[in-house]
Amino acid sequence: MSNNLGVTPRDQDFSAWYNDLVIKADLADDSAVRGCMVIKPLGYALWENMQRALDDMFKATGHVNAYFPLFIPKSFLEKEADHVEGFAKECAVVTHHRLKANPNGHGLIVDPEAKLEEELIVRPTSETVIWNTYRNWIQSYRDLPLLINQWANVVRWEMRTRKFLRTTEFLWQEGHTAHATYEEAEEESRKILEVYRTFAEEWMGVPVLVGMKSENEKFAGAHHTYTIEALTQDVRAIQAGTSHHLGQNFAKAFDVKFQSKEGTLEYVYATSWGVSTRLIGTLIMVHSDDKGFVAPPRLAPVQVVIVPMGRDEETRNRTYGVSDQFAADLAAAGIRVRVDKREKESPGHKYNYWEMRGACTRIEVGPRDLDAGTVIIARRDTGDKETVSVDHVVARIPEILADMQANLFAKAKAFNLANTHRVDTWEEFESMFAGEGGAGFVLAHWDESILTAEKIAEKTKATIRCIPLEPLLPSDAEPGRCILTGNPSPRRVVFAKAY
RNA sequence: CGGGAUGUGGCUCAGCUUGGUAGAGCGCUGUGUUCGGAACGCAGAGGUCGCAGGUUCAAAUCCUGUCAUCCCGACCA
Numbered sequence: 001m002s003n004n005l006g007v008t009p010r011d012q013d014f015s016a017w018y019n020d021l022v023i024k025a026d027l028a029d030d031s032a033v034r035g036c037m038v039i040k041p042l043g044y045a046l047w048e049n050m051q052r053a054l055d056d057m058f059k060a061t062g063h064v065n066a067y068f069p070l071f072i073p074k075s076f077l078e079k080e081a082d083h084v085e086g087f088a089k090e091c092a093v094v095t096h097h098r099l100k101a102n103p104n105g106h107g108l109i110v111d112p113e114a115k116l117e118e119e120l121i122v123r124p125t126s127e128t129v130i131w132n133t134y135r136n137w138i139q140s141y142r143d144l145p146l147l148i149n150q151w152a153n154v155v156r157w158e159m160r161t162r163k164f165l166r167t168t169e170f171l172w173q174e175g176h177t178a179h180a181t182y183e184e185a186e187e188e189s190r191k192i193l194e195v196y197r198t199f200a201e202e203w204m205g206v207p208v209l210v211g212m213k214s215e216n217e218k219f220a221g222a223h224h225t226y227t228i229e230a231l232t233q234d235v236r237a238i239q240a241g242t243s244h245h246l247g248q249n250f251a252k253a254f255d256v257k258f259q260s261k262e263g264t265l266e267y268v269y270a271t272s273w274g275v276s277t278r279l280i281g282t283l284i285m286v287h288s289d290d291k292g293f294v295a296p297p298r299l300a301p302v303q304v305v306i307v308p309m310g311r312d313e314e315t316r317n318r319t320y321g322v323s324d325q326f327a328a329d330l331a332a333a334g335i336r337v338r339v340d341k342r343e344k345e346s347p348g349h350k351y352n353y354w355e356m357r358g359a360c361t362r363i364e365v366g367p368r369d370l371d372a373g374t375v376i377i378a379r380r381d382t383g384d385k386e387t388v389s390v391d392h393v394v395a396r397i398p399e400i401l402a403d404m405q406a407n408l409f410a411k412a413k414a415f416n417l418a419n420t421h422r423v424d425t426w427e428e429f430e431s432m433f434a435g436e437g438g439a440g441f442v443l444a445h446w447d448e449s450i451l452t453a454e455k456i457a458e459k460t461k462a463t464i465r466c467i468p469l470e471p472l473l474p475s476d477a478e479p480g481r482c483i484l485t486g487n488p489s490p491r492r493v494v495f496a497k498a499y
Numbered sequence: 500c501g502g503g504a505u506g507u508g509g510c511u512c513a514g515c516u517u518g519g520u521a522g523a524g525c526g527c528u529g530u531g532u533u534c535g536g537a538a539c540g541c542a543g544a545g546g547u548c549g550c551a552g553g554u555u556c557a558a559a560u561c562c563u564g565u566c567a568u569c570c571c572g573a574c575c576a
Binding site for chain 2 (some may be wrong): 019030086090135159170173238274276278304309312316344347348350352353367369
């Protein structure tokens with residue numbers, strides 16, 4: 001389409017397609033602040049659906065929610081060495097607490113007399129404030145495990161931002177748990193990783209690789225990091241969630257000890273884990289198409305849109321009546337439904353409008369079909385239309401939604417498999433990543449040296465996305481020779497260009 | 500922070516070369532038409548042309564400065 005109604009086609013410019021889609025699907029808007037965005041009602045409804053599903057899973061695994069402050073005293077951030085190095089370069093800092101009228105003219109200036117004794121950092125993540133608090137909460141093994149999650153906003157002053165994928169401020173959840181033993185903390189971090197995998201695959205319909213981060217990619221301050229990695233339609237990897245085993249690093253930095261059953265004083269073991277509004281970006285990049293946003297039914301803000309037709313009063317009375325009845329019955333069945341009664345827009349306009357905004361199914365209620373006692377149901381993922389008798393609609397919709405949920409996952413899974421490659425020579429490896437775009441997941445041998453990983457990244461822009469917990473193929477777990485150095489490698493790891 | 504580009508009604512952009520009373524399409528408001536894949540007619544509303552300074556009788560247009568945004572890289576969830 002040459003006008004500005006649609007989005008740039010994916011094969012023309014994937015990046016432009018994504019940017020267009022986020023705006024035109026009404027998910028988010030630009031804000032007055034660089035790198036920050038406004039999440040619009042439709043995008044926020046999607047986030048709320050994600051939150052609800054995840055929160056239920058956290059609760060079901062024994063976690064409770066709490067809330068910690070937005071500000072972190074600068075000194076806290078200094079306490080864990082790796083953590084400082086990871087986050088110091090991207091922090092927003094509060095230095096004053098007051099403005100005053102500019103004595104030289106108009107406007108306001110920062111009041112120099114209102115300088116803070118100690119600067120406050122706007123949290124990039126909350127380990128430090130939380131562990132400073134946990135010190136007071138944990139004395140005995142009886143206080144453990146401590147299983148807390150918080151839903152919050154955080155700020156990371158990134159140089160370059162993209163809506164949902166990387167914004168200066170973003171929304172997320174961060175779980176912070178404390179345990180008596182290494183093994184318990186390990187179990188916790190793996191349990192949450194499984195929650196994330198389940199959520200990604202069963203709710204988002206996004207297949208993911210489950211694995212461990214290499215040393216150079218792990219969280220700043222972690223003992224080790226687990227990750228789920230998805231593959232976008234432009235065959236790049238995207239980290240969709242991480243779960244960290246923090247070992248005793250934060251307990252030592254914040255002096256959090258407990259008295260064991262045996263009476264000894266021990267440092268606590270910790271985990272932290274998070275997913276963010278980046279999941280929305282992931283969802284878009286995996287499922288959406290040139291007509292706009294495609295939302296998996298389980299998370300979609302609008303599962304059914306009903307478009308009644310008719311210009312004259314008499315026809316409208318019929319189509320509106322039927323539509324309202326559908327809406328009431330579907331809502332009673334727990335389905336998120338809207339009736340689009342706007343009178344100025346043509347049906348065709350509404351079809352495109354709701355396809356752009358990711359409505360999963362559409363019921364077209366027109367006078368001609370009603371004469372035959374039927375309506376048309378169209379589904380968003382395949383574009384298929386079917387004629388359904390009026391009294392079968394309420395039963396049929398959930399079937400289509402379930403089928404669409406399964407189909408989105410199956411399609412993405414097939415795409416992942418088709419874009420997962422095994423490479424054994426450097427020449428092939430280098431040429432795969434030579435172009436501008438991604439090259440999918442590439443399983444190759446690596447000698448486990450950070451230096452090697454850095455050299456590979458420098459030459460190809462491909463990074464180690466993860467070391468799969470379960471080999472994708474049994475042969476992936478067999479030893480081999482490093483793709484770059486030829487040194488021994490215990491197993492294949494996953495390389496990709498990443499978002 | 501480097502490289503590139505752009506700032507003109509809500510949006511997309513024309514006008515600038517060659518200074519002379521701010522335009523189009525979309526959207527918006529009202530109204531009319533028998534609404535099945537982005538309908539059409541009629542009547543309207545809406546802009547100190549990013550900001551500051553300069554040149555000039557006269558600046559969206561020329562000059563200087565400045566700010567901002569976007570895209571590409573380096574950094575990252």
